[in-house]
Amino acid sequence: MTQSIEQLSATRSHGGWVKRFSHRSQVLDCDMTFGIFLPPQTENGPVPVLWWLSGLTCTDENFMQKAGAQKMAARLGMAIICPDTSPRGTDLPGERESYDFGSGAGFYLNAKKAPWDKHYHMYDYVTSELPALVREHFPISEREAISGHSMGGHGALICALKQPGRYASISAFSPVVNPVDCPWGEKAFSHYLGEDRGEWSNWDACELILAGASKQPMLIDQGEDDQFLENQLKPDHLEKACHLQGVPLKLRRHEGYDHSYFFVASFIDDHLEYHARHLLADQA
Numbered sequence: 001m002t003q004s005i006e007q008l009s010a011t012r013s014h015g016g017w018v019k020r021f022s023h024r025s026q027v028l029d030c031d032m033t034f035g036i037f038l039p040p041q042t043e044n045g046p047v048p049v050l051w052w053l054s055g056l057t058c059t060d061e062n063f064m065q066k067a068g069a070q071k072m073a074a075r076l077g078m079a080i081i082c083p084d085t086s087p088r089g090t091d092l093p094g095e096r097e098s099y100d101f102g103s104g105a106g107f108y109l110n111a112k113k114a115p116w117d118k119h120y121h122m123y124d125y126v127t128s129e130l131p132a133l134v135r136e137h138f139p140i141s142e143r144e145a146i147s148g149h150s151m152g153g154h155g156a157l158i159c160a161l162k163q164p165g166r167y168a169s170i171s172a173f174s175p176v177v178n179p180v181d182c183p184w185g186e187k188a189f190s191h192y193l194g195e196d197r198g199e200w201s202n203w204d205a206c207e208l209i210l211a212g213a214s215k216q217p218m219l220i221d222q223g224e225d226d227q228f229l230e231n232q233l234k235p236d237h238l239e240k241a242c243h244l245q246g247v248p249l250k251l252r253r254h255e256g257y258d259h260s261y262f263f264v265a266s267f268i269d270d271h272l273e274y275h276a277r278h279l280l281a282d283q284a
């Protein structure tokens with residue numbers, strides 16, 4: 001049975017469309033919104049898709065409004081889908097008390113601990129429910145790539161590492177690479193998953209790489225003036241894990257850039273071209 005979606009807005013952009021929809025999520029048990037960029041090539045048939053996962057405090061709108069990705073995506077014939085960053089409209093205790101936990105901070109995992117386990121299944125949402133839904137409604141092919149920023153970079157890495165071979169390519173901006181070993185991750189994981197650190201490892205990019213989950217290459221951009229670099233992001237942990245496991249990591253460090261979407265916008269075209277190369281190679 002086709003699941004219904006409601007169009008909230010439709011805006012012309014670079015010959016294509018930026019659209020926003022709401023729908024009922026079964027796995028999150030709440031109403032959700034998502035954004036989609038449909039390039040002009042969708043008029044001729046299905047196009048490959050880049051999944052973009054945003055960071056703490058974001059909604060589905062930050063990337064669409066701030067990254068400036070539409071021009072290059074239109075040229076490359078690539079759709080972009082931006083899910084929201086957590087369940088919405090729920091009213092769990094403590095859900096809206098801090099920017100780094102609860103609403104806007106779903107961490108793209110499946111919560112195991114009450115009361116979060118009732119709604120916080122963002123991994124299943126972004127990897128299963130939403131992909132199936134969008135393919136019912138839009139000309140999106142089976143060819144997928146994934147990227148994200150900060151908490152969303154963590155999300156992109158774990159989604160790809162937990163399903164080797166699903167995504168043609170993986171990239172991230174300023175990702176949280178080792179959440180089991182940083183304050184944002186420790187706070188979120190202890191609430192969502194409980195105190196069993198063995199379970200935490202299933203949702204941590206460095207731990208998954210060290211366990212040999214996948215050897216797929218990754219492109220990562222990191223600003224050297226990022227205010228979260230030392231305390232939260234720790235890209236050197238990823239470098240070490242990839243080195244130990246022989247995972248091809250292209251980590252580009254950019255002097256003077258911070259954590260903001262100005263940084264994402266500065267290098268998003270490189271990422272889109274990187275993903276297009278892999279998506280088109282898969283097609284051949």
Ligand SMILES: N[C@@H](CCC(=O)N[C@@H](CSC=O)C(=O)NCC(=O)O)C(=O)O
Pocket residue numbers: 054055056057058062066099149150151152259260261
């Ligand atoms: N409010 C917080 C920081 C919030 C912040 O920087 N959020 C980033 C993602 S951080 C990691 O996931 C973001 O993308 N914000 C939205 C935007 O449009 O910039 C604080 O002040 O410390």
